[in-house]
Amino acid sequence: MAVLPSSSSSLELTISMPGFTSTQSLASSVRDLDINQVPSGGAYLEEEWLTLNMEDDDQDQSSNGGPPQKKLRLTNEQSRLLEESFRQNHTLNPKQKEGLAMQLKLRPRQVEVWFQNRRARSKLKQTEMECEYLKRWFGSLTEQNRRLHREVEELRALKVGxxxxxxxxxxxxxxxxxxxxxxxxxxxxxxxxxxxxxxxxxxxxxxxxxxxxxxxxxxxxxxxxxxx
DNA sequence: ACCCCGTAATTGTTTACTTCA
DNA sequence: TATGAAGTAAACAATTACGGG
Structure with a gap:
């Protein structure tokens, strides 16, 4: 297949097809807003938020009596580090996961989920690119087929020599x-x-x-x- | 107020591996 | 020693739900 990721771990894919170039990336999804520093509404102090985030991996925090967990928004720096790590490896072993979580002040489970979702996005992106490529290929073949049919008709009409x-x-x-x-x-x-x-x-x-x-x-x- | 999109998080399934009778 | 069942962990697919534009 002529769909070649420009980097094995990047979402920037290149299709080697004449007249078709695409360098889309998910970079735009990294928000400029840095609203994850403190949970929205300022209900928690930052230390409390971090503590909440670092709690035991498999504990559902919303079920242990505390306030309902706000949806996490990664900071730009966290996103950057995760992306960088993803570029090096699409999967993490437990040690790497732990280390990254520590570094990012996240729970290992959150790092794991992020990688899972990132792999899914990557795959989706690639599938979309392949779909686009196949559509164009189909169009080109259809056109070629039309041309050949025309040619056959011409040749049929001749039937000479x-x-x-x-x-x-x-x-x-x-x-x-x-x-x-x-x-x-x-x-x-x-x-x-x-x-x-x-x-x-x-x-x-x-x-x-x-x-x-x-x-x-x-x-x-x-x-x-x-x-x- | 409502819709849409991106994405964090959850749930259920599959797969590979290990243990043990 | 070989084998199958049971258990476990990790990855994945599908989906939900939240937050922001």
Missing amino acids: PPTVISPHMSSKPLLASTLTMCPRCERVTTTSMINKSPTKNVIMATSTSAPTLSTKVVLVPPIQPRH
Whole structure:
């Protein structure tokens, strides 16, 4: 797949597709506001808030009689450190988690949750990018298909001359042609014999995913029903 | 007042690993 | 020693709920 993260741990993804560049990041999600220093409403002193945050990992603080827990908002510095850590590693071992939690004055559980959500966001972002890429690819293939159908119609209309394939490289010397036929059911051009060394080249070009050039001319002969 | 979005947090499931009979 | 059941921990997916614009 041609979706390549520019960094294995960053949300900035690059798709290697002509005419399509995207360098979106979640950086915008890091708020400038630093409202996490003290919980909203100023109901707690900062030390109390930190103590609350550092309480035992698995304790549900809202159920132990205290006031209902306010939703945490990470400070810019906390976000920055977490992002930095995420860039180095998408998962944390217990020791790293503990250390990071200590450093950030958060509970290990909060660090764990942050990494979980961050992995999910990362994956979502990548999926969106892949989706976008596939949509464009689909569009390109549809267009290519249309073009080829048109070409087939033109060729059908011609139905003239000996069965030759004109080489795009040495136009003066037509190649020995394979017998090209059109399946009436699936409307596929197929070769039914191999006279030339690379008789299928032109057909392969026509069905490959890269944009075909129209410099290759295929002359169809009266149809021979392929067996399939 | 209401809606939408971003995200912290919760819940349930899956998976890998360990222990023990 | 091999094996299957039970227990555990970590990761994940889906979802909820909060707070701010």
